[in-house]
Amino acid sequence: MTADTSRALALAALVLVSLTGCSLRAPDVEPEIVRVDQAAQQSEQSRESEGKAAREPASEEKEDSTEGGEQDAKPSFAEKREQFSGPATLEEPEALGQALAVFYRMRSRAFMAPVASHVQGAVNLGGSGGDRETRRCPAGGVFHLEWQGADGERSDSRDLLYRFDECRGHFGNGPMLSLNGHYRRDFQPLVGREQVTESFDVHGYQGEGSDRQPIALRGKQRIRRPAEGGVVRSTEHMEMMRGGTYTALEGVRDEITPEEGEGDSDFASFNTRFVTMIEGRLFSSELGGWVDIATGMGLVEQQEPCSASGVLAFSAGRNGEVRFGPHTGTHHRVALELESGEVARYERCSSFGEAFGFGR
Numbered sequence: 393m394t395a396d397t398s399r400a401l402a403l404a405a406l407v408l409v410s411l412t413g414c415s416l417r418a419p420d421v422e423p424e425i426v427r428v429d430q431a432a433q434q435s436e437q438s439r440e441s442e443g444k445a446a447r448e449p450a451s452e453e454k455e456d457s458t459e460g461g462e463q464d465a466k467p468s469f470a471e472k473r474e475q476f477s478g479p480a481t482l483e484e485p486e487a488l489g490q491a492l493a494v495f496y497r498m499r500s501r502a503f504m505a506p507v508a509s510h511v512q513g514a515v516n517l518g519g520s521g522g523d524r525e526t527r528r529c530p531a532g533g534v535f536h537l538e539w540q541g542a543d544g545e546r547s548d549s550r551d552l553l554y555r556f557d558e559c560r561g562h563f564g565n566g567p568m569l570s571l572n573g574h575y576r577r578d579f580q581p582l583v584g585r586e587q588v589t590e591s592f593d594v595h596g597y598q599g600e601g602s603d604r605q606p607i608a609l610r611g612k613q614r615i616r617r618p619a620e621g622g623v624v625r626s627t628e629h630m631e632m633m634r635g636g637t638y639t640a641l642e643g644v645r646d647e648i649t650p651e652e653g654e655g656d657s658d659f660a661s662f663n664t665r666f667v668t669m670i671e672g673r674l675f676s677s678e679l680g681g682w683v684d685i686a687t688g689m690g691l692v693e694q695q696e697p698c699s700a701s702g703v704l705a706f707s708a709g710r711n712g713e714v715r716f717g718p719h720t721g722t723h724h725r726v727a728l729e730l731e732s733g734e735v736a737r738y739e740r741c742s743s744f745g746e747a748f749g750f751g752r
Contacts, residue, residue, distance in 0.1 A: 469610065469631055472638035472677065479708040480679035485728035485736040486747075488712045491683050492704065493748040495674050496696050498641050499625065502632050504592055504609055506564030508575060511535055511554050530561025531568070550579040556594060569607070571596040588615045598634065605635035621650045627672070637677050644672025648694075668694040670704065683708040689719060697750040698725060698741035 482488065501508060514527050515537065523539040533556070540551040556571040563569060573594035580587045595608040611630025617623055624647045631640035647669050667690040675682045684707040691702035701717035712730040720727035724737040726744045738744040 469608070469633065469638075472633065473631070473640070473675070476638060476675055476677050476681050478681045480676065480681040480683045482679070482683065482706065482708050482710040482712055482730065485712065485730055485734050487679060488706055488714050488728040488730075489726075489736070489744065489748040491674060491676065491679055491685070491706060492714055493697070493750050494639055494676050494678060495641075495685060496750065498630065498632065498639050498674070499627065499644060499646065501590070501592070501613065502609055502639075503566065503569065503598060503607060503634070504575065504594065506566050507569065507571065508577070508590070510561075510563045511537070511575070512577070515552065529556075529559035530563070532560045533558035533570070535559050550577070552577045552579075556596075567598055567603075568600050569596060569598055585619045586617050589613070590615070592630070606633065607635075608633045611641070622666070623648045631675075638675070639677070640675040642673045642675065644670075644674075646670040646672075665692055666694070667692055668699070668702075679708075681708065688713060691716065697745040697748070 480487070480491070482491075510530075511527075525537045526534050527537065528534055536555040536557065538553045538555070540553055554575045554577075556573055556575070558570065558572065560568065560570045571594050573592075573596075575594060576589075576591045578589040580589075589612065591612040593610045595606070597604050598607045599605055609630070609632045612628050613630060614626045614628075615623065616626075624645070627641045627644040629640070629642050631638070649667050649669070650664050651667050652664055669687045669690055671686045673682050673684050686705050686707075688703035688705040689701075691699035691704070693700040694702070699716040701719055703716070703719050704714040706712045706714070710730060710732070712728065715721070715727040715729065717725065720737065722737065724739050725741050726738040727735055728737075729735040738747070
């Protein structure tokens with residue numbers, strides 16, 4: 393090879409590098425926090441696409457793309473709602489335990505609960521001081537954070553918008569998630585109390601390899617902390633798809649109220665018990681339709697999956713009750729009883745939770 397030929401090849405390689413934006417040196421490690429205004433030239437087109445998607449009404453007919461670029465043929469939210477718009481049958485007592493497990497899973501924001509905790513924790517760690525930031529997700533991709541308060545100021549009132557862009561990772565102890573879409577959290581401190589409104593419109597995948605399945609969650613939930621204590625959680629409408637499974641909540645309200653007990657402690661807090669009241673409608677493809685849930689008697693010291701005492705009534709094609717503690721009428725911890733008299737009992741709370749997969 394002649395010297396002129398070598399110089400020509402070297403010149404061609406340098407031209408190729410300048411056109412593609414590649415570097416002949418090892419890439420630098422990107423920072424964990426990237427100011428959006430500093431990265432605007434690199435990601436403006438991506439943000440414009442995200443902004444357009446957020447401004448559009450939530451599409452029920454769009455199909456998600458797989459890693460191979462093919463489209464899923466999964467039903468839309470609208471199709472699923474129509475398919476399970478009738479009352480569930482509750483054919484056996486165990487259906488009551490299944491309904492309760494599905495309900496608790498949805499009221500705690502389903503698979504988004506650990507994701508929400510993760511992104512909120514990232515904000516609390518502090519950032520670069522601007523009103524927009526981009527942060528890395530645990531296993532790849534990013535989420536964009538935008539403060540949407542007055543003039544972007546970080547005041548006590550916080551209106552935060554999180555946009556997920558192929559955000560992947562294990563959040564909490566959960567499975568691998570890959571998410572797109574957005575999550576909004578509006579925090580309002582009021583006189584003697586506070587209120588948080590959370591809304592979700594996310595989609596993506598859960599699991600890896602052969603266990604990988606499409607997921608989507610959309611809806612809004614409001615959480616209030618009254619001055620007198622306790623928590624009131626209202627879910628106007630929230631629906632989820634995981635693989636072929638559809639679940640939704642409508643008009644759900646659960647209220648936890650502190651009540652002074654009859655203990656003999658000198659400390660009032662030791663004599664206080666917490667009572668939960670629940671009402672609302674659950675839609676579930678696992679149950680084959682909807683079921684109305686209401687507390688027949690307040691749930692005392694309610695913690696999934698059990699309460700110290702109390703009764704939850706279920707109404708659909710058939711009616712039934714989930715009874716706890718002394719309200720079972722026996723020594724059992726939990727009783728699932730249909731109006732026909734069919735009953736299933738559990739001596740331990742742990743065996744009840746394992747039977748219906750609480751927490752999964």
